[in-house]
Amino acid sequence: MAATGKKQPDLLQRLIASWPESDSGLSVLEVGLSGGCDSVVLLDLCCRWRAEGGPQVTAVHVHHGLSPNADAWADFCRELCASRGVSLRIEHVSVAMAGGKSVEAEARRVRYAAFARSSANLLVLAHHCDDQVETVWLQALRGGGPRALAAMPVWQPGVHPPLWRPLLGVRRVEIEAYACAHGLSWVEDESNDSLVYRRNWLRHTLLPQIEAAVPHYRSHAVGLAARMADAASILDEVAAGDLQRVYTDEGLSLVGLRKLSPARQRNLLLTWLEGLHPQARLPRPEELRVVQGMLAATQRWQRAMMDGWLVSDGQTLRHLKAVGSEKATRQEGPVPFPEEVPRWRPEGWSGCLSWQRKPGGLKEGVWHEGRVCLKLRAGGERLQQKVGRKPLKTLFQEAGVPEVLRPGWPLLFLDEELIAVVGVAVSSAWQDDRLGWWPEWQPDAS
Numbered sequence: 001m002a003a004t005g006k007k008q009p010d011l012l013q014r015l016i017a018s019w020p021e022s023d024s025g026l027s028v029l030e031v032g033l034s035g036g037c038d039s040v041v042l043l044d045l046c047c048r049w050r051a052e053g054g055p056q057v058t059a060v061h062v063h064h065g066l067s068p069n070a071d072a073w074a075d076f077c078r079e080l081c082a083s084r085g086v087s088l089r090i091e092h093v094s095v096a097m098a099g100g101k102s103v104e105a106e107a108r109r110v111r112y113a114a115f116a117r118s119s120a121n122l123l124v125l126a127h128h129c130d131d132q133v134e135t136v137w138l139q140a141l142r143g144g145g146p147r148a149l150a151a152m153p154v155w156q157p158g159v160h161p162p163l164w165r166p167l168l169g170v171r172r173v174e175i176e177a178y179a180c181a182h183g184l185s186w187v188e189d190e191s192n193d194s195l196v197y198r199r200n201w202l203r204h205t206l207l208p209q210i211e212a213a214v215p216h217y218r219s220h221a222v223g224l225a226a227r228m229a230d231a232a233s234i235l236d237e238v239a240a241g242d243l244q245r246v247y248t249d250e251g252l253s254l255v256g257l258r259k260l261s262p263a264r265q266r267n268l269l270l271t272w273l274e275g276l277h278p279q280a281r282l283p284r285p286e287e288l289r290v291v292q293g294m295l296a297a298t299q300r301w302q303r304a305m306m307d308g309w310l311v312s313d314g315q316t317l318r319h320l321k322a323v324g325s326e327k328a329t330r331q332e333g334p335v336p337f338p339e340e341v342p343r344w345r346p347e348g349w350s351g352c353l354s355w356q357r358k359p360g361g362l363k364e365g366v367w368h369e370g371r372v373c374l375k376l377r378a379g380g381e382r383l384q385q386k387v388g389r390k391p392l393k394t395l396f397q398e399a400g401v402p403e404v405l406r407p408g409w410p411l412l413f414l415d416e417e418l419i420a421v422v423g424v425a426v427s428s429a430w431q432d433d434r435l436g437w438w439p440e441w442q443p444d445a446s
């Protein structure tokens with residue numbers, strides 16, 4: 001694999017020039033080393049920079065265990081780093097191929113999680129111009145929005161460790177030429193030739209045809225990514241301002257939202273949704289469906305999300321996290337009530353119980369009996385009211401509790417007797433008509 005060819009002396013200068021904070025206190029950078037040509041060249045450049053007084057260099061190799069050659073790649077990286085005096089961290093990860101996710105996407109997710117365990121100031125990746133172009137096209141084929149079409153930034157400070165892609169302006173052929181000129185060796189990932197993967201199909205099939213018709217297609221795609229990055233950051237700014245205006249203590253005001261133009265409404269809701277689950281975003285078509293649902297929610301509306309619900313009463317939109325779960329309750333049994341009660345966050349429930357003093361609340365000292373606990377609905381419960389024993393369903397309907405929230409609603413029991421449906425009603429048998437303790441539930445909302 002080693003070869004010789006024309007020397008490209010300027011790559012190191014280009015790498016240093018792309019460092020956005022040349023006078024900062026950067027002391028250690030970690031190279032993401034797959035063992036492929038690009039990252040081997042990157043490691044070589046970083047070591048040359050180190051020799052000229054640049055930062056210390058370490059490396060990380062993520063062993064995905066997907067290829068029969070995975071051990072050989074790790075050995076190659078180990079030897080390469082040893083020969084360059086670079087300490088190498090090898091991260092073994094497992095890529096679960098479940099839930100309809102692509103192997104590439106899952107491998108990428110666990111790789112970035114492994115990168116995040118770095119103790120370096122900066123992680124350097126060898127993505128280059130052709131990777132960027134492919135990413136733009138891939139995102140276009142997926143129907144991505146401005147942020148997706150912005151592809152990869154050279155400098156990504158908002159993650160740990162910050163990411164730097166100094167070769168993003170360099171063509172693949174230039175990197176290969178450098179590798180040859182410097183007699184570098186690398187390993188070939190056999191999966192790079194498999195047309196099963198969309199990126200490879202694009203690289204080997206579609207893009208050469210586009211290049212034949214539009215020779216400058218790379219610079220067009222790179223320019224598009226840069227404009228989309230600007231557009232995405234402007235959209236973020238607009239969404240942040242709009243969100244501040246329409247967000248109240250209660251949640252997102254639909255009245256305020258509807259004063260915005262339709263495009264700003266969609267932008268705000270998409271941003272809000274993304275913020276709810278930054279680590280596990282819904283697929284884009286699903287996000288758009290949820291947004292349509294929210295916008296059409298003039299009356300009561302609810303939708304289960306991965307960790308709770310979006311609930312609208314026609315006025316306000318709230319994200320409620322699940323209050324406990326069937327599973328947690330079955331495992332742990334009822335949650336005993338503590339002696340001190342002003343605010344209580346019971347284990348296994350993602351929310352907090354608090355108390356107000358108001359007429360019709362529970363009698364003083366009920367909980368001092370030490371037999372009070374919080375449980376979920378099991379079916380058939382009724383609450384003693386002055387008019388008789390009312391089914392839970394009726395109480396929930398009267399209080400306007402969305403159906404989807406009812407199975408997880410906290411119920412207070414004294415032994416086996418239901419004494420309060422939290423925030424909804426208390427038992428007349430345990431009620432203080434004058435001033436009693438009224439239980440309120442505050443679900444965790446993100």
Ligand SMILES: Nc1ncnc2c1ncn2[C@@H]1O[C@H](COP(=O)(O)OP(=O)(O)OP(=O)(O)O)[C@@H](O)[C@H]1O
Binds near residue numbers: 037061131
């Ligand atoms: N298994 C890995 N371990 C460490 N870093 C990795 C690994 N896979 C990828 N990277 C880093 O992410 C960059 C982009 O990944 P990608 O899979 O697009 O690389 P590639 O095109 O195969 O590059 P290379 O020629 O370096 O393998 C790599 O150049 C490298 O810096």
